[in-house]
Structure formats: C-alpha cells, structure tokens
Amino acid sequence: MxxxxxxxxxxxxxxxxxxxxxxxxxxxxxxxxxxxxxxxxxxxxxxxxxxxxxxxxxxxxxxxxxxxxxxxxxxxxxxxxxxxxxxxxxxxxxxxxxxxxxASRRLDDGLELYKLSVPxxxxxxxxxxxxxxxxxxxxxxxxxxxxxxxxxxxxxxxxxxxxxxxxxxxxxxxxxxxxxxxxxxxxxxxxxxxxxxxxxxxxxxxxxxxxxxxxxxxxxxxxxxxTEGVCHVYVDREADLGMAADIAYDAKVQYPAVCNAVETLLVHESVAASFLPSAVDRYREAGVELRGDAATRDIVDVDPAADADWSTEYGDLVLSIKVVDSLSAAVDHVNTYGSKHTESIVTETPDRASRFMRSVDAASVFHNASTRFADGYRFGLGAEVGISTGKIHAxxxxxxxxxTTYKYHLEGSGQVVDTYAGEDAKPFRHEEFEGEWSPGRLSEE
CATH class of the missing domain: 3.40.605.10 (Aldehyde Dehydrogenase; Chain A, domain 1)
Structure with a gap:
C-alpha cells in the first residue's frame, strides 16, 4: 500500500x-x-x-x-x-x-443574535x-x-x-x-x-x-x-515552614522530568536559616543536585549557581536556590527568569499571597500548593493538549x-438593514437575554 x-x-x-x-x-x-x-x-x-x-x-x-x-x-x-x-x-x-x-442578544423584536461554541x-x-x-x-x-x-x-x-x-x-x-x-x-x-x-x-x-x-x-x-517550564516556589517570611518544605519537595521530586516541576526555590532571608538546612538534607536524600547563590551558600553547603541556572529548565533532579530580601524581589526574579508557566507562593498572610499572585506574570499562580498541580487532568479539564504560556486564545x-472557537447565528423574521439606516432609522434594542439557540426559535415562540 x-x-x-x-x-x-x-x-x-x-x-x-x-x-x-x-x-x-x-x-x-x-x-x-x-x-x-x-x-x-x-x-x-x-x-x-x-x-x-x-x-x-x-x-x-x-x-x-x-x-x-x-x-x-x-x-x-x-x-x-x-x-x-x-x-x-x-x-x-x-x-x-x-x-x-x-451569549444571546435581542437586536430588535423578532431579531435575535446568538454566539455559539464550535470546533x-x-x-x-x-x-x-x-x-x-x-x-x-x-x-x-x-x-x-x-x-x-x-x-x-x-x-x-x-x-x-x-x-x-x-x-x-x-x-x-x-x-x-x-x-x-x-x-x-x-x-x-x-x-x-x-x-x-x-x-x-x-x-x-x-x-x-x-x-x-x-x-x-x-x-x-x-x-x-x-514551551518549557521554568517554575518557582517562593517561601515567604510568613510561611508555615513545615508546609513549605512539603510543597517545595513535592514540586521538585514527585516527577522532575515534567514542565510543571519547580526549577528554582526562592526563600525569604528572614526564614532562610531556619528553612534551608533541613530542606537541603531532604533534597539530598532524594538525590537532588543543589545549586545556590552566595546567600544560600552562607547557610548550606551547595554548589554555586551560575547566571544561566536561573533561566534553565532542568527536567531532572537539579534545583537552584536563591535567598531574596523581600516579596518584591521574589516577584522581580520570577518575572525576569520565569517562562510564564506556573509559580507558587507559600505564606500564611493573604495580603502577601494576593500581591504575589497579582504581580507575577504566569499562566498559573498558586498559593500554598505545589506547582505540580498545573495539569489539565488535575484542573478537571479531562486532559490537556499542552500548557500555553502565551496570552492569546488560551x-x-x-x-x-x-x-473551540465560536460563530454567530442570527434568527430574524424578515428584517432588512435599510430599516435601521437613514434619517428615519429604527433604533436597535441591543438587549442581553437568557436564551438558548435552536433552529427556528422565533417561529416556536
């Protein structure tokens, strides 16, 4: 054949x-x-x-x-x-x-416009x-x-x-x-x-x-x-550190080869000394290779992080760690190096969560949850064809x-445009209403 x-x-x-x-x-x-x-x-x-x-x-x-x-x-x-x-x-x-x-809109009596979803x-x-x-x-x-x-x-x-x-x-x-x-x-x-x-x-x-x-x-x-997922978990100064440790661990170790796994861990400087030693020990037990900035290396013994690490999707048991001095610094880092995929903040303060979630430019932003939840099946979508990091259409x-996209169905009863044009033009009503389109709907009323 x-x-x-x-x-x-x-x-x-x-x-x-x-x-x-x-x-x-x-x-x-x-x-x-x-x-x-x-x-x-x-x-x-x-x-x-x-x-x-x-x-x-x-x-x-x-x-x-x-x-x-x-x-x-x-x-x-x-x-x-x-x-x-x-x-x-x-x-x-x-x-x-x-x-x-x-959407359903009545343009005039006996003239109804419907917007319908189509493939x-x-x-x-x-x-x-x-x-x-x-x-x-x-x-x-x-x-x-x-x-x-x-x-x-x-x-x-x-x-x-x-x-x-x-x-x-x-x-x-x-x-x-x-x-x-x-x-x-x-x-x-x-x-x-x-x-x-x-x-x-x-x-x-x-x-x-x-x-x-x-x-x-x-x-x-x-x-x-x-595209790739350069995802972050930010451990805020107001974080529950036990929760943060579980989230940061799951986001890297649960399945490191996928695009919603975390690649960079950001930690507020006020909790870094309390959080990092035990977190690093747990990562090491799972075989994670760790790289950190100078502030991180002052607290724990990890390899130096190069500039390229902050924008790298490892897709493997490798993690970069950076200590930041403020929530704003965390947001700036994410927006500079992230891929607009998925970002997470761990904090017990709603206002700080709100600031992070509204300021970060990403398709998905989480509060107190692992980045690994960024998935069509887990979102209840059945599955996904991919994760779009753009902003148009989806x-x-x-x-x-x-x-899906959409098209318009117009149900009329003999109307012509000339009725709505010129000096004696009849005005449109343009009223939204609740109604489902069906063929010949007007004749059924």
Missing part, C-alpha cells in the same frame, strides 16, 4: 472535520470509551513497542545525545497505560463543549517524547469535534505508531469520520504542514522555546505554543474550551 502524502492526509482531515463537527456528543463519548478499552486491551503490544523506543533512547543517552529526563518521559508502564485510559474516560465524561450558547477545525500538533501526549491530544480533539494531525518525536516512533493504530481501529466501527486523526512521522512532513495555512486552522507545538519559535517563524498558521492547561 502506497504511503499517503501529507497533503492527502490533511485533505482527509479537512473533510472529516466538517463531518465531525456534527457528530453527537453521545457518539463522540462512546468512541472515547472504545479508545480507552482498546488501550487497556493492547497493553502488552504497546509496552513491547515502547521497549524498543526506550532501548534506542538508552543507547542515545549513553552516547550523550539524550538526557535522562527525556528517557524518563518516554518510558511507559502498565500503570501508566491504566492512567492514560482513565484520562481518556475523563475526557469522555466532560460536558460537551460544542453548541453552547455563549476550530483541523489542528496540527508536534510534540515531544511522551507517548501519552498522543492519546491526550487525540482524545481532546475527538471530544471537541476537531480533526487532528499528530506528529510525535522520532524517539517515540514505535510507541506512537502503535497507539495511533489502536486509536484509529477503536473508532473504525463507531459513527465518526474515518479521517479524523492522521499521523505524520518525517521531518519533511512537518515542513510541508507549516506551509498549509489554507488547510490547517491551528498548530500546537510542545517543546523548547527555540522549537516553538521555529514553528512560529516558519508558518502563517496561528500557533498555540507549549492560557495554562489547554483542555476542551481551548480547542
């Missing part, structure tokens, strides 16, 4: 997107449950494919080409596959994001080594009525191919259009995809800032970027709402 070109795959996705927008939520929900069941039923097959990817990645790690964090993100297990299946079911359980009446259309995604990203993105795209072009990293090619085949096969007997999900694998396919602004409605790259910038600079398609964990 001849391999389809990228153009053919995108054309199939375009056709599918038009049909998928009109598939009922009940059918989309059933298809997602079939996908979850199929992932669980094919656990052994998926893990065998993943073993090939991990073996190749370990060889690249030995050669110095890959990082340990990349290999950790790549590896699947039976429990991870159970979590992926549960995530797909969680997406299925979300309210239907389509066809919602977002974006065809979404192109390019993502990193985590194979679970493919299942998350596919599930959210299906639930939101979007066709999707999937391009995973070459390091996960075996896992991605098997997962994609399982997902497509699971939906083959359900009443969803066949071409709703497409897989591309070659780098030249991505180059061609970037040129298809007449066919692809949104690109969602997940990777480094350099990678996302490359995508943005080489396409005229709108880009919703998921921000933070991007779930179903971030994959």
């Amino acid at each position: 001849t391999e389809q070109t990228t153009e053919a795959k995108v054309a199939e996705a375009q056709t599918a997107a038009l049909d998928l927008a009109n598939v009922s939520d009940e059918t989309r929900r059933a298809a997602l449950h079939d996908i979850a069941d199929a992932i669980e039923a094919n656990t052994e097959t998926i893990l065998e494919a993943n073993e090939d990817d991990v073996a190749e990645a370990e060889a690249m790690l030995e050669a110095g080409e890959y990082s340990r964090a990349l290999v950790d993100r790549l590896e699947l297990s039976a429990s991870k596959l159970e979590s992926i299946a549960e995530m797909v079911r969680s997406v299925a359980a979300q309210d239907d994001p389509l066809g919602k009446t977002l 974006i259309g065809v979404i192109g995604t390019v993502f990193e080594s985590r194979p679970d990203a493919l299942a998350q993105i596919a599930a959210l795209s299906l639930k939101s009525g979007n066709a999707v072009i999937l391009k995973g990293g070459s390091e996960a090619s075996h896992s991605n191919r098997v997962l994609y085949d399982i997902i497509r096969e699971a939906t083959a007997d359900v009443d969803v259009p066949e071409g709703w999900a497409q897989l591309i694998e070659a780098r030249e396919d991505v180059t061609r995809l970037l040129e298809m602004d007449d066919s692809v409605d949104l690109l969602m790259p997940r990777g480094s800032s350099e990678f996302v910038s490359y995508i943005q600079d080489n396409t005229s398609i709108p880009v919703l970027g998921h 921000r933070g964990p991007v779930g179903l709402d971030g994959l």
Whole structure:
C-alpha cells in the first residue's frame, strides 16, 4: 500500500472535520470509551513497542545525545497505560463543549443574535517524547469535534505508531469520520504542514522555546505554543515552614522530568536559616543536585549557581536556590527568569499571597500548593493538549474550551438593514437575554 502524502492526509482531515463537527456528543463519548478499552486491551503490544523506543533512547543517552529526563518521559508502564485510559474516560465524561450558547442578544423584536461554541477545525500538533501526549491530544480533539494531525518525536516512533493504530481501529466501527486523526512521522512532513495555512486552522507545538519559535517563524498558521517550564516556589517570611518544605519537595521530586516541576526555590532571608538546612538534607536524600547563590551558600553547603541556572529548565533532579530580601524581589526574579508557566507562593498572610499572585506574570499562580498541580487532568479539564504560556486564545492547561472557537447565528423574521439606516432609522434594542439557540426559535415562540 502506497504511503499517503501529507497533503492527502490533511485533505482527509479537512473533510472529516466538517463531518465531525456534527457528530453527537453521545457518539463522540462512546468512541472515547472504545479508545480507552482498546488501550487497556493492547497493553502488552504497546509496552513491547515502547521497549524498543526506550532501548534506542538508552543507547542515545549513553552516547550523550539524550538526557535522562527525556528517557524518563518516554518510558511507559502498565500503570501508566491504566492512567492514560482513565484520562481518556475523563475526557469522555466532560460536558460537551460544542453548541453552547455563549451569549444571546435581542437586536430588535423578532431579531435575535446568538454566539455559539464550535470546533476550530483541523489542528496540527508536534510534540515531544511522551507517548501519552498522543492519546491526550487525540482524545481532546475527538471530544471537541476537531480533526487532528499528530506528529510525535522520532524517539517515540514505535510507541506512537502503535497507539495511533489502536486509536484509529477503536473508532473504525463507531459513527465518526474515518479521517479524523492522521499521523505524520518525517521531518519533511512537518515542513510541508507549516506551509498549509489554507488547510490547517491551528498548530500546537510542545517543546523548547527555540522549537516553538521555529514553528512560529516558519508558518502563517496561528500557533498555540507549549514551551518549557521554568517554575518557582517562593517561601515567604510568613510561611508555615513545615508546609513549605512539603510543597517545595513535592514540586521538585514527585516527577522532575515534567514542565510543571519547580526549577528554582526562592526563600525569604528572614526564614532562610531556619528553612534551608533541613530542606537541603531532604533534597539530598532524594538525590537532588543543589545549586545556590552566595546567600544560600552562607547557610548550606551547595554548589554555586551560575547566571544561566536561573533561566534553565532542568527536567531532572537539579534545583537552584536563591535567598531574596523581600516579596518584591521574589516577584522581580520570577518575572525576569520565569517562562510564564506556573509559580507558587507559600505564606500564611493573604495580603502577601494576593500581591504575589497579582504581580507575577504566569499562566498559573498558586498559593500554598505545589506547582505540580498545573495539569489539565488535575484542573478537571479531562486532559490537556499542552500548557500555553502565551496570552492569546488560551492560557495554562489547554483542555476542551481551548480547542473551540465560536460563530454567530442570527434568527430574524424578515428584517432588512435599510430599516435601521437613514434619517428615519429604527433604533436597535441591543438587549442581553437568557436564551438558548435552536433552529427556528422565533417561529416556536
């Protein structure tokens, strides 16, 4: 069988997107449950494919080409596959994001305007080594009525191919259009995809800032970027130090290879001597490599931090520590070196929490909680296609709402614009009202 070109795959996705927008939520929900069941039923097959990817990645790690964090993100297990299946079911359980009446406005008697949520259309995604990203993105795209072009990293090619085949096969007997999900694998396919602004409605790259910038600079398609996470925990002078120790530890150690793990710990100078010794001992027991500024090294024995450390996403058991003399200094550091991803303050004073949360420029800002909560599933979104660190269209964990746009429906009863123009123009009413759009709504009243 001849391999389809990228153009053919995108054309199939375009056709599918038009049909998928009109598939009922009940059918989309059933298809997602079939996908979850199929992932669980094919656990052994998926893990065998993943073993090939991990073996190749370990060889690249030995050669110095890959990082340990990349290999950790790549590896699947039976429990991870159970979590992926549960995530797909969680997406299925979300309210239907389509066809919602977002606003209703009466322009005049018998002339009503409705703003309704609709799918974006065809979404192109390019993502990193985590194979679970493919299942998350596919599930959210299906639930939101979007066709999707999937391009995973070459390091996960075996896992991605098997997962994609399982997902497509699971939906083959359900009443969803066949071409709703497409897989591309070659780098030249991505180059061609970037040129298809007449066919692809949104690109969602997940990777480094350099990678996302490359995508943005080489396409005229709108880009919703998921870049690195240089996240901070700030231990304030008014913090409960026991709580702060638990939060700071969880934010680094619970899973260091992900973008919502903390990379820099900021500590107010008035509590640094009380907080840092025990916190550093706990980190060391977990194998964390620690780097600190001069004020930190006056209190604990850690390696010196270089200027580059403050803007580095380690994705590993490495942490930089800085002592600051004020809440304002903490905010300034975050806004200077952070990636606008997720930031957290630990304090018992609401006013100080409020100052930090209002002043920090980030998609998610937490009070007395680990940065690891910045996640679509944990936010109750079902899953996420990525965490947007930009400010346009969608921000933070991007779930179903971030994959929809809107259009206007106008219900009239014979009105013409000339009635509302000229010297004798009839005035508009422009009244907001509570009402859901339905076809022929006016004739039903």
